[in-house]
Ligand SMILES: Cc1cc2nc3c(=O)[nH]c(=O)nc-3n(C[C@H](O)[C@H](O)[C@H](O)COP(=O)(O)O)c2cc1C
């Protein structure tokens with residue numbers, strides 16, 4: 001049905017050929033001039049890799065443990081809404097592919113399959129007892145009862161972490177959708193996690209409330225209402241990262257929403273060193289935005305991310321070939337990552353250190369935390 005896909009970009013091309021252009025715009029689009037959308041990918045292209053040689057990296061391992069859960073690769077499926085738009089099985093197909101690959105999937109609050117069903121699909125696709133962790137993303141809701149009900153649904157489904165998206169006090173990313181008149185899910189699809197939580201508005205794209213009313217107090221409240229690890233998605237300012245730690249947040253998903261919220265914010269990769277310095281090892285940082293290659297993963301991990309997330313590539317792969325498409329995508333990225341490790345002389349993710357990346361020209365490793373040349377003596381010198 002589908003041809004060989006050699007790169008993430010092949011999935012995008014195939015998906016574009018297959019999808020309604022309105023849905024292509026929904027997926028590809030970003031806020032306003034889409035400056036941040038472009039900047040995310042460009043930041044990875046700009047950074048250079050400086051590999052080590054002769055490090056005996058015949059056996060390589062890219063497994064990662066996050067909040068006690070193990071994944072076969074440090075690439076998470078970032079939360080994306082509306083998978084049924086591109087595949088009839090929607091998030092269930094995505095979850096089967098993620099589970100088969102041993103990848104952590106973050107189920108969107110705006111999923112078109114209920115989180116309990118997504119979890120069941122993941123369990124069914126994994127080796128017995130081997131289902132990789134499933135996390136749940138949510139937007140705080142003005143009615144605290146709705147927020148709590150969502151948390152309970154995620155817990156009951158067996159999700160092992162909550163990801164609270166805090167970059168959406170209002171919904172961004174509107175212009176392409178407005179131009180296209182894309183405001184509603186088509187008939188037969190709806191945000192299944194919200195069903196029965198409130199009346200009316202079902203199937204409407206805005207049935208999820210986004211509100212600028214929230215403050216750190218609400219994060220504290222959520223923190224107290226669950227034992228699950230809580231991550232914040234969309235913290236960009238280092239001062240907010242410090243506040244997150246102070247409010248008992250367990251991790252950050254450093255994200256600019258794929259350039260879909262505030263336009264002209266910096267690419268996430270460029271913010272990573274500052275945020276790593278701000279949290280100072282107290283909580284892990286996952287980064288998303290613009291990851292398209294194994295070398296992109298290497299760069300993010302070298303600069304201190306524990307793992308990365310992918311958003312659009314998952315949508316493209318699901319559109320291209322359903323469950324199998326997402327499986328192929330994850331296999332392809334795993335393969336690229338493994339190759340990049342080998343070429344960098346790394347045997348594992350711990351070998352990915354800041355000295356492996358450089359800014360062009362005369363640069364040393366980027367970011368304020370890194371002293372030029374500081375890592376060159378790692379593992380002992382020859383003298
Ligand atoms: C079609 C689409 C839907 C998204 N839906 C959500 C969502 O429901 N919740 C959320 O927190 N982020 C959402 N995001 C943002 C992603 O989680 C992620 O931050 C972003 O896509 C990463 O950038 P990338 O697409 O370059 O990989 C969405 C992104 C896209 C492209």
Ligand SMILES: O=C(O)C(=O)c1ccccc1
Nearest residue numbers: 081110173205208257260
């Ligand atoms: O499109 C998005 O980026 C997004 O986050 C979203 C959230 C809820 C419903 C639809 C899309």
